[in-house]
Amino acid sequence: MRKNYYIISDGKLMRDENTIYFENEEGKKPIPINTIYAIYALGSLSITSKAISYLAKEGVCIHFFNRYGFYEGSFYPRESLISGEVVLRQAEHHLEKEKRLYLAKAFVEGSILNMAKVAKKSGEDDTDIISTLQSLYDAKSIAEIMGIEATARNAYYEKFDSILKELKFEKRSRQPPENEVNAMISFGNSLLYSAVLSELYHTQLNPAISYLHEPSERRFSLALDLAEIFKPLIVDRLIFNLVNNRIIQKDDFDREMNGILLNENGKRKFVKAFNERLEKTIKHKDLNRNVSYQRLIRLECYKLIKHFFGVEKYKPFVIWW
Amino acid sequence: MYLIIAYDVNVERVNRVKKFLRKYLHWVQNSVFEGEATQATLEEIKMGLKDIIDENEDMVVIYRFRSAEVFKKEVLGIQKGYCEEVI
Numbered sequence: 001m002r003k004n005y006y007i008i009s010d011g012k013l014m015r016d017e018n019t020i021y022f023e024n025e026e027g028k029k030p031i032p033i034n035t036i037y038a039i040y041a042l043g044s045l046s047i048t049s050k051a052i053s054y055l056a057k058e059g060v061c062i063h064f065f066n067r068y069g070f071y072e073g074s075f076y077p078r079e080s081l082i083s084g085e086v087v088l089r090q091a092e093h094h095l096e097k098e099k100r101l102y103l104a105k106a107f108v109e110g111s112i113l114n115m116a117k118v119a120k121k122s123g124e125d126d127t128d129i130i131s132t133l134q135s136l137y138d139a140k141s142i143a144e145i146m147g148i149e150a151t152a153r154n155a156y157y158e159k160f161d162s163i164l165k166e167l168k169f170e171k172r173s174r175q176p177p178e179n180e181v182n183a184m185i186s187f188g189n190s191l192l193y194s195a196v197l198s199e200l201y202h203t204q205l206n207p208a209i210s211y212l213h214e215p216s217e218r219r220f221s222l223a224l225d226l227a228e229i230f231k232p233l234i235v236d237r238l239i240f241n242l243v244n245n246r247i248i249q250k251d252d253f254d255r256e257m258n259g260i261l262l263n264e265n266g267k268r269k270f271v272k273a274f275n276e277r278l279e280k281t282i283k284h285k286d287l288n289r290n291v292s293y294q295r296l297i298r299l300e301c302y303k304l305i306k307h308f309f310g311v312e313k314y315k316p317f318v319i320w321w
Numbered sequence: 322m323y324l325i326i327a328y329d330v331n332v333e334r335v336n337r338v339k340k341f342l343r344k345y346l347h348w349v350q351n352s353v354f355e356g357e358a359t360q361a362t363l364e365e366i367k368m369g370l371k372d373i374i375d376e377n378e379d380m381v382v383i384y385r386f387r388s389a390e391v392f393k394k395e396v397l398g399i400q401k402g403y404c405e406e407v408i
Contacts, residue, residue, distance in 0.1 A: 005408065030348060
């Protein structure tokens, strides 16, 4: 069982014989290569080319974040799972308008249903979120779908202040986040985006061909599409948990660049909880076995591939518990 | 499953065993490794070890647990090697 490693301290990643070492003033920490699934570089990290090539050989992605916790990019090793057929089908579903609309709607539907479920579980009324579904089914363009997504998300965000007992949310603000909750949403979403990208790497899917987001945005936009579905149940629930159990408090943040951001201590707590959540398992009702949240993301990729080949129509993942 | 591997091998081979196990498990102290593994990894480790050791001279003990939760670990003195996911 491979694990995600999150490197928050500053230092150097190197290879010595067949082991990866993380080195800084405190010493040298070996990381067994066969236990690495992906690396999240959150501090300032130097990597030797030897380490890079060894990690590439093992198919390990490295995701880089700047010191404010914003996603910068990924080291996406040479793909070992390549299928021209999948890429062609993926493109076909993008190019044909009806097919693209179907998938874009599916992602937003999943997102809306999960937001409603999370709100309801926290004791809030979810009718205003659910009611956006009708206009979603009637939508005729991607822009319209994006608009509906935004309406649903606003309705959902309005409930945050009554769910959160300690910190205040007020309204969504980005770049820079204006308060603690927004800082956590931004940071959590970028971690999730990387987690989805790691899963995409392990499938034949091309991460640049997307449906809801425009693929021309010079990023792995399929990861953004899939992340929509998982944001409420992975990131938002995590935030409710951290705030309401007073694990993260005001002193875990720093005021920087007119905004508020998690400081090193806060990042450490957040990342730890985020990883625990990815590793947390649930009994999957169709597969009838235990799967982790991280695995759920991979299953979503497999469902897309099945959809492209006409084996089974894609239905977004919706939490049932 | 969770593994604890302790080995007692001839000085000539001790480093090779250490280097080999470093790929799969966490080094705890001299001649002891532990970590999470799957059935397949365990087989890989066993095969690799058999290649390195001299079965007439060396001994390797593999303790296998269903998970890390089924036993309690206590450390006296200094903690030598450890590795967490958040570094």
